[in-house]
Amino acid sequence: MSLRLMAVHAHPDDESSKGAATCARYAAEGVDVLVVTCTGGERGDVLNPRFPGPVPSGLAATAALRRREMAAAAAALGVRQRWLGFVDSGLPEGGAPLPEGSFAALPLAQATAALVAVVREFRPHVMTTYDPTGGYPHPDHVRNHEVSVAAYRAASDPTQLPQAGEPWEVSKLYYDVTFSEDRIRALDAAMTDAGLGSPYQGWIDRHRDFGPRPSVTTRIECAGYFGARDAALRAHASQVDPDGFFFAVPRDLEARVWPHEEFQLADARVPTRLPEDDLFAGIDRPARGGTDGQPVVTAGRGR
Numbered sequence: 001m002s003l004r005l006m007a008v009h010a011h012p013d014d015e016s017s018k019g020a021a022t023c024a025r026y027a028a029e030g031v032d033v034l035v036v037t038c039t040g041g042e043r044g045d046v047l048n049p050r051f052p053g054p055v056p057s058g059l060a061a062t063a064a065l066r067r068r069e070m071a072a073a074a075a076a077l078g079v080r081q082r083w084l085g086f087v088d089s090g091l092p093e094g095g096a097p098l099p100e101g102s103f104a105a106l107p108l109a110q111a112t113a114a115l116v117a118v119v120r121e122f123r124p125h126v127m128t129t130y131d132p133t134g135g136y137p138h139p140d141h142v143r144n145h146e147v148s149v150a151a152y153r154a155a156s157d158p159t160q161l162p163q164a165g166e167p168w169e170v171s172k173l174y175y176d177v178t179f180s181e182d183r184i185r186a187l188d189a190a191m192t193d194a195g196l197g198s199p200y201q202g203w204i205d206r207h208r209d210f211g212p213r214p215s216v217t218t219r220i221e222c223a224g225y226f227g228a229r230d231a232a233l234r235a236h237a238s239q240v241d242p243d244g245f246f247f248a249v250p251r252d253l254e255a256r257v258w259p260h261e262e263f264q265l266a267d268a269r270v271p272t273r274l275p276e277d278d279l280f281a282g283i284d285r286p287a288r289g290g291t292d293g294q295p296v297v298t299a300g301r302g303r
Contacts, residue, residue, distance in 0.1 A: 003280055004032045006124035006170075007079075008115065008148045010103075010140040011041040011088060012070040013239045016232035017246065018135070018176040019128055020077060021222035022261045022279070024229060027078040031280075034122050035074060035081045036115065038144055039103045041066040043090035046238045056238075059087075065238055072235035077228055082122075084114050089139045104139035108146055113161055115151035120165030126279045127152055128263065131175040131214045149173070152267070171270050171283050177214050177262040187249055190257040199248035214264040218276040223259035226251050 005026055009015045015023070015035045027033045042059040044066065056062045067083075074081040089102035098105035119127075129148035134141025154160040156169035184200050191198040230247065233240045240246060263279065265272065270282040 002030070002032055003283070004034070004122060004124045004126075005279065006034050006036060006119065006122055006127045008036045008038065008127060008129045008144060010038050010130075010134075010138065010144040011044060012037055012066045012073070013041070013044075013233075013236040014141075015077070015079075015081075016073050016229065016236060016240075018130075018178045019261055019263070020229040020232055021225040022220045022263075023079050024077045024225040024232075025220065025222045026279070028225070033077075033079040034118075034124070035077075035079050036084055036118055037070065037081060038084045038111070038115075038147065039086045039088040039140055040083065041088050043088040043099070043102075044239065048238055048241045048244075050241060050243070051238050066236075069236045069238060073232040076231035076235055082118060084111070084118070086111060086114075089143075091138055098139060102140075104143040108143075108150060111143065111147045112150040112154060113164060115147050116155050116161050117164040119151055119155040119170065120168045123168045124170055125283050126172045126174065127170050128174045128176055128279075131177075131264065131266075135176065135178060145175075149266075169269060171268065172265065172272070172279065173267045174218065174263040174279060175214055175266050177216050177264055180216055180262050181213060182216070183258050183262065186257050187254065190253055191249060194253060196250075197248075199245050216262045217265040217274045218263040218279065219260040220263070220279065221260050221277065223255035226255065 005023065007015060007019060007023055009018065015037065023033050023035070040063040042063045044062065046055050056065045070081060086103035086106065087099070087101060089098050089104040092098060103111065127148060130141055130145045132142075132145055134145055152170050152173045156167050158167045184204060188198045188200040188204060233246050234242055265274065265276065268282070272282045
């Protein structure tokens with residue numbers, strides 16, 4: 001059986017900063033990995049001060065640039081990629097309304113129907129998305145969560161959206177946990193102990209009270225694919241500074257201190273034990289770890 005993984009993201013570049021090394025590892029192991037990008041990133045500014053230019057003008061030119069960058073990033077990760085076709089909502093300030101027709105402004109049912117059609121076509125065993133906060137309060141990230149969860153539930157229901165294809169039951173749903181407190185503090189301490197300037201200190205100072213965070217249930221060993229992740233990040237040249245934050249920690253130090261990426265199991269329709277070291281644990285192949293954990297979900301939960 002060919003295992004299939006679908007990673008649902010809000011904008012081009014999100015797939016390279018959230019769970020990217022995990023996707024690259026599974027793709028290299030023969031898993032069919034599909035990145036679904038909900039918007040074209042049209043309203044994203046050029047954030048890289050070293051961007052070689054020219055800087056695009058207007059939504060259409062920005063979308064074209066980000067499509068080219070996304071194709072290069074997908075090639076670096078070894079994954080397939082699909083555009084869901086919605087327009088970036090931007091990040092309105094001061095309570096400004098969302099742009100008319102943008103992803104987060106559309107009815108939830110409209111965006112959900114589009115993703116259900118892709119789920120039923122691709123037939124993933126596992127989906128990954130963002131937690132209810134979106135990871136940070138960008139309206140497209142929050143909507144990404146809402147659409148992914150709604151599609152996970154609807155895709156298996158033959159009474160919903162019959163025009164979207166034959167029903168398909170996704171076995172497991174995960175939330176990316178990209179910037180866990182444990183990860184940030186571990187890398188910060190390692191950089192400080194090595195006498196290097198930590199890129200995380202300001203972040204820790206601003207988030208001294210981390211508050212409720214997603215619980216980590218699943219850690220995927222993927223240090224061998226940090227290079228693929230970095231190549232995918234650099235492919236998004238309009239967004240990512242090659243000398244910036246994402247590359248401030250030496251990769252040998254990162255591989256030694258934090259060689260994995262983290263996820264929270266949000267729902268499962270197969271028997272599962274925690275903790276896990278495999279997103280496909282319980283799905284028609286023996287888990288590579290986590291056999292000493294406690295049973296937490298059983299077949300049929302979440303339908």
